[in-house]
Amino acid sequence: MASEEQLTSQRTGPRLLACLTDPASTQVVRDFAIAQRWRNASIIEGGIVSAQGQLQQQVAPNLLIVDVDDAEDPVQALYALADLCPPEMSVITIGQRNDLNLYRDLIELGVSDYLPKPITVPMLERALKRGKQRTQNGSNEETQKAQIITLMGARGGVGTTTVAAGLAWCLAHLQHRTVALVDLDLHFGNLALSLDLVPGPGLREALEYPARIDARLLSSATLHESPQLSVLAAEEPLVDQPQVAAGAADAMATVLRADCDFIIVELPRHLDDSVRRMITIASTVGIVTDLSLTAARDTLRLAEFNKILSPTAKHMVIGNQVGSVHRGEVGRPEFERVVGLNLDFAVPFEPQTALTTSSMGTALPAALRNSKAALEIIAMAEQLSGIEAPQKKSFSASKFLPTLPSWLKRSA
Ligand SMILES: Nc1ncnc2c1ncn2[C@@H]1O[C@H](COP(=O)(O)OP(=O)(O)OP(=O)(O)O)[C@@H](O)[C@H]1O
Numbered sequence: 001m002a003s004e005e006q007l008t009s010q011r012t013g014p015r016l017l018a019c020l021t022d023p024a025s026t027q028v029v030r031d032f033a034i035a036q037r038w039r040n041a042s043i044i045e046g047g048i049v050s051a052q053g054q055l056q057q058q059v060a061p062n063l064l065i066v067d068v069d070d071a072e073d074p075v076q077a078l079y080a081l082a083d084l085c086p087p088e089m090s091v092i093t094i095g096q097r098n099d100l101n102l103y104r105d106l107i108e109l110g111v112s113d114y115l116p117k118p119i120t121v122p123m124l125e126r127a128l129k130r131g132k133q134r135t136q137n138g139s140n141e142e143t144q145k146a147q148i149i150t151l152m153g154a155r156g157g158v159g160t161t162t163v164a165a166g167l168a169w170c171l172a173h174l175q176h177r178t179v180a181l182v183d184l185d186l187h188f189g190n191l192a193l194s195l196d197l198v199p200g201p202g203l204r205e206a207l208e209y210p211a212r213i214d215a216r217l218l219s220s221a222t223l224h225e226s227p228q229l230s231v232l233a234a235e236e237p238l239v240d241q242p243q244v245a246a247g248a249a250d251a252m253a254t255v256l257r258a259d260c261d262f263i264i265v266e267l268p269r270h271l272d273d274s275v276r277r278m279i280t281i282a283s284t285v286g287i288v289t290d291l292s293l294t295a296a297r298d299t300l301r302l303a304e305f306n307k308i309l310s311p312t313a314k315h316m317v318i319g320n321q322v323g324s325v326h327r328g329e330v331g332r333p334e335f336e337r338v339v340g341l342n343l344d345f346a347v348p349f350e351p352q353t354a355l356t357t358s359s360m361g362t363a364l365p366a367a368l369r370n371s372k373a374a375l376e377i378i379a380m381a382e383q384l385s386g387i388e389a390p391q392k393k394s395f396s397a398s399k400f401l402p403t404l405p406s407w408l409k410r411s412a
């Protein structure tokens with residue numbers, strides 16, 4: 001029987017799945033997981049066959065380390081595994097054979113690395129780093145698809161909707177990108193209303209029945225701020241309990257990616273499966289916070305949580321309403337000291353903002369174009385579009401094989 005080792009609880013879903021055939025490699029991978037401070041790694045006995053079994057039963061990990069020694073033809077076997085792997089999953093292969101042709105074939109297939117045994121912790125660290133660099137440099141095809149940006153407030157009322165709508169507006173109208181703005185708070189989200197749009201029932205239907213999600217369903221659920229800026233939002237009756245299905249986040253992202261440069265998702269602060277999944281597949285994960293001590297504490301906890309779910313994403317902390325004494329602000333240096341992170345952006349508190357945006361039903365940078373708050377959100381949009389500018393759309397196999405993992409794209 002396969003022995004399974006849970007390094008700790010699975011509360012946040014498996015960060016790492018390792019399927020290994022020998023005790024020495026198992027020990028090295030265990031040390032590697034501890035060195036990375038991953039508390040939710042699964043280490044399973046067996047190679048590609050075990051990986052197949054695990055991926056059929058559980059939520060896909062961010063990183064798969066798999067021993068290819070049990071397969072006669074590792075390239076074919078990994079190709080067969082592809083159907084079970086989401087696009088953003090990284091794969092590191094290990095094996096006995098020190099064979100350059102095998103290495104080239106596997107790299108060509110899209111795996112991050114092939115490490116000949118005996119493996120060591122530094123070898124795994126280098127392989128992980130290479131995978132990250134590939135993503136960041138845009139040398140793999142993931143970066144040519146829509147970028148998913150998630151924003152979650154450390155506390156209620158810190159201005160997450162204001163920042164999300166403002167960022168989407170800047171990317172759409174100043175950077176001329178195609179943007180989908182999604183509000184995953186089906187009960188209390190006010191993203192649509194903040195842009196003077198009336199939420200409809202389509203988003204809930206899409207999230208409850210992801211198998212039905214296709215371009216037609218989403219387009220019937222979509223509200224249009226403008227041709228470049230689409231909004232998906234709901235305002236479900238409070239007595240209802242929408243049952244968001246497993247796979248909804250992936251299904252929605254797959255369809256939206258075909259038409260958008262950016263998908264910006266405002267996340268509610270209940271950490272259900274769809275929220276966790278959205279963070280996992282995001283390329284940029286942002287926390288919006290005021291500069292109070294209570295928000296600092298939750299920013300810290302959320303930042304750690306986000307890094308576990310999406311270690312290769314770009315992580316941002318956005319201070320908003322900066323300078324607002326009434327929110328119990330402790331000042332930027334003290335806030336940064338407590339959190340142990342620097343703010344990536346600091347959007348000042350502007351008393352006119354609430355009044356102007358709500359009376360005009362428009363995004364902050366549109367309503368108060370030259371305000372300091374608008375300029376900071378514009379800078380955020382410039383940075384995100386500059387770093388992560390998608391390539392111009394052209395005919396691409398990924399359009400027709402939307403679920404093919406990135407590590408197999410190049411052979412598609
Ligand atoms: N930089 C700012 N300066 C002044 N007022 C702001 C600023 N950012 C947001 N606000 C105001 O704060 C209030 C709350 O903003 P918003 O709805 O964006 O917060 P939220 O974090 O999304 O709230 P919720 O937790 O309900 O989702 C609004 O009235 C908004 O206009």
Ligand SMILES: [Mg+2]
Pocket residue numbers: 160161162189190191266
């Ligand atoms: Mg909000």
